[in-house]
Amino acid sequence: MPEIPVHRLISARRSARAFDPRRPVEDEKISAILEAARWAPSCANRQSWRYVVCRGSSLAALRDCLNPGNYWAVHAPLIAAAVTRSDLGCRITGRDYAGLDLGLSMESLILQCVAEGLIGHPIAGFDEEKAKTALAIPSDHRIFALIIVGYPGSEDILDETALAKEKAPRTRLPPEETVFWEGWGKPRT
Numbered sequence: 352m353p354e355i356p357v358h359r360l361i362s363a364r365r366s367a368r369a370f371d372p373r374r375p376v377e378d379e380k381i382s383a384i385l386e387a388a389r390w391a392p393s394c395a396n397r398q399s400w401r402y403v404v405c406r407g408s409s410l411a412a413l414r415d416c417l418n419p420g421n422y423w424a425v426h427a428p429l430i431a432a433a434v435t436r437s438d439l440g441c442r443i444t445g446r447d448y449a450g451l452d453l454g455l456s457m458e459s460l461i462l463q464c465v466a467e468g469l470i471g472h473p474i475a476g477f478d479e480e481k482a483k484t485a486l487a488i489p490s491d492h493r494i495f496a497l498i499i500v501g502y503p504g505s506e507d508i509l510d511e512t513a514l515a516k517e518k519a520p521r522t523r524l525p526p527e528e529t530v531f532w533e534g535w536g537k538p539r540t
């Protein structure tokens with residue numbers, strides 16, 4: 352947990368795995384998390400994110416694309432595929448911004464999940480080609496992540512490995528390793 356107070360949406364968010372398989376996400380809440388994603392900042396306002404929301408007929412096929420370690424996600428009632436293509440975003444002196452735009456939008460979606468009492472857990476552990484086929488996503492687009500969404504539920508659905516992760520404290524590198532002051536590698540004075 353953050354040692355310095357931050358907004359509750361940030362301190363309360365965690366990539367939890369214990370979903371309630373019996374509780375669907377209400378339409379209004381789905382609209383709210385997608386609206387949050389929509390209002391994210393993006394380079395030159397290119398909005399280079401695309402989402403494929405799966406809660407009905409596509410869900411079974413998408414569940415079949417999960418890596419074994421992400422089996423817990425089969426219990427979630429909604430999965431959103433977060434998609435982009437590099438030329439949807441800006442390219443500025445060789446820097447492609449599509450992935451960054453998508454990530455900013457994903458974080459907005461995930462924080463809105465927290466505000467709605469939902470878990471929003473991004474995962475990269477899935478078979479992308481299989482998922483693209485299942486969702487008819489054009490071959491020149493990439494699925495960067497699946498966002499697993501639903502209400503928290505009982506930890507009984509988790510195996511020992513997933514339960515250990517669920518109970519583990521959230522950790523972060525010390526700021527000295529990731530933030531420098533007044534120049535690269537310089538500590539805070």
Ligand SMILES: Cc1cc2nc3c(=O)[nH]c(=O)nc-3n(C[C@H](O)[C@H](O)[C@H](O)COP(=O)(O)O)c2cc1C
Binds near residue numbers: 364367421474496521
């Ligand atoms: C791009 C990305 C990919 C991730 N892939 C997985 C995954 O495949 N399986 C998983 O359980 N968690 C996955 N996570 C969640 C991270 O493990 C998690 O964010 C990290 O351990 C920090 O924990 P916290 O989100 O609870 O603070 C992913 C997160 C991100 C941003």
